[in-house]
Amino acid sequence: MSATDFESAPEEHHPTGVTRWLSTTNHKDIGILYMGFGLTMFLVGGLLSLLIRAELFEPGMKIMPPELYNQVIAVHGLVMVFAALMPLTAGMANYLIPMMIGAPDMALPRLNNFGFWLLPPAAILLVAPWLLALFGTGNGTIDTGWTIYAPLSIQSGLGMDFAIFTVLLFGLSSTVFSINVIVTVLNMRAPGMTLYKTPLFVWSWLWTAFLLIAVFPDLIAGVIMLLADRHFGTHFFSAAGGGDPILWIHMFWFFGHPEVYILLFPTVGILPHILSTFARKPIFGYKAQIYAFAAIGLLSVIVWAHHMYTSGLPAVANIYFMFATMSISIPVSILFFCWFGTIWRGSMTFETPMLFALGYLVLFGIGGLTGLVLSDAAADQQYHGTYFVVAHFHYTLFGGPIMGVIAAIYYYLPKVTGRMYSEKLGKWHFWLTMIGFNATFFPQFLLGIDGMPRRIPDYALQFAHLNMASSIGAFVLGASQLLFLINIIKTAAGTGERASSKVWEGAQGLEFTVSSPPPYHTFLLPPVVQ
């Protein structure tokens, strides 16, 4: 083989058509693949949630049998967490981190491609049992909810096995991507880009990657044990052999609680960039935010049992987990303080990314405060397993990560496509999302306080009005996301005025020093950061 084969691919000399996307080693291509996959799965997960809301529109069994309802809520949760949000934040990391730190690419480009292409197989495996059921094999896909609690998950049908292998593939993908992010951030920064000059988004993803490596192997161990309990005669989660179903809940939430921060961190990191751009002020409390990431990351792995207050843990354990959980509100408050400090007395304008960023502050703020309510072990005896919890985590996970991802997409769409999106459509999208979201989930707080249980396809007549309101809100919310889709497609198709390389008047950072759209390879020669 000649030496020229080992040259880095020169500018614009890359395969075209499908091959480009299948075999690419370019971080921007892979970033776009991640975003495309994540948005598609966001749509799939969204359609599943509309099925849920259609079933709950009125009391009584309306459009599907309870077995299918269980499968729909399980797949909705798994798709949104693993196939929509994680790929969306990983796509942001792929596209932005090398440009933000002045690197030519991710440190391990082939591994990067491998990590992405594990995702479509994983998603296919998750829904494959529905296809098999059409041909008369099995009774559909996973039906335990995304938490996969034993012993139900041991008794469940073959859809459970497919879900176990799905989790293994997602876990492998997340692990190799996390390693890639850590290596890239530690080893690929441009000369002069010290760690304390590294943008907050990069810092937030460094902590995300640490967390993924700290907790995903635990879930992988858990699902392997679950597979063994189901098929190989072991008794990890079965008291008949001396095991304990509570062990699964521990293993799941030791992963599952940090997972919430894994979803949240990347958008917590991008938020100050957006707030500072549109307030035309530097980021307030840069180092305080980095230390807050560290504090949240460390606390997140020692609070998991606040999901288990009603599982019969000793009172002393409940008290410990209650206070540990409440202490997370301190670093989170520091973040909020820094965000308000960033926009305080700024000369703000309210373009769509800024609107979504401010919406993030409001919705995620409500999510965080209701989390404080749930963290109280005594109060949680009442709220556990009710719609209050559903409303809370949708305020944190939609109000946080999804609002943040949408804000980031609007913020960087002109950079990626070289064209400005339609501001008018964007504003419609924002206001309809805010109205639709609050109409969907605020009634669920009230339903939860009244005692409506989660995961049940039917409900008592007293809950009828609030459920109908919630369903109408969900359809508004779902329909308004079509405006988002139209806006992205129109922008990518090249309508709209050309974007300058800086895009926004107040934008800072290396990614705004290159043209819009950026060249196929940025920073083959590292820039020098002053």
Place this chain on the structure above:
Amino acid sequence: MASATSDAHHEAHYFIPTPSPYPILLSAGLFLLALGGALAVNGSSAGRWSALIGALISAYALSRWLGAVIRENRAGAYQKQEGLSFRVGMWWFIISEAVFFSSLFGVLFYERVIAVPWLASLSPHFSPWAGFKAVWPTSGPHGAPFTPQDAWGIPAVNTVILLASAGTVTLALKQMMARERALATLLVGVTIALGVTFLGLQAHEFYHAYTSLHLTLGSGVYGATFYLLTGFHALHVTIGLIMLCVILARLVEGDFSAENHFAFQAVGWYWHFVDVVWLFVFLFVYWL
């Protein structure tokens, strides 16, 4: 923030590989393997075929991928910064493996220290297994009796063997750094022989446990954690042995030098990691 590009780095910029078909081929192989696995555990013979074909595709793709890396290395594509990327990457891979084994040990501690005593402490009025006593080892209230393995037989011998192999692999790396290639090759060969002996003895132990001691996967929570920890450890020894064989072949071909030996070093780290895990397995699974 940024100014002109630096000319100092003009000579050797970071190596970005050209597009490669092997990563997605590996993903496709793993897809067939996972699909086959999910079908096979439900008794489908098509699932076994899918898993087999998937495993073959994965092995092919992985070997071609790593083969490309070796060829690029021979052609001098990798400089200091690339070498650091590989090393940091390997470290974090081993850390993720360490977290995986920590979870498995966590399972062992939880079952032994919390779950079994908890089950035995339930009020007889509420427990379906009122007479259950908290002892370890146990196969639980419904399990069949078994005999646990004695730590001071083959497991102790295996500990000595693995510790010795850690020594030989370290010496091999030292000899290679001292440009004593023949000696280094011999020492890697000895390491592989020790590893194979370990695996052979371990296989014998599993056979003995199943046939004579009645210690099986179904032997309650003791049998489950026993095979979970020793089984995953043996799997990692197997992976380490495959990697050592590649290192042996590359040593014979003269691939490594005192300056260029990432793969050798990384496999050495991995082998030490497997060794340390074994010490914990010996301590907590066999001895205590």
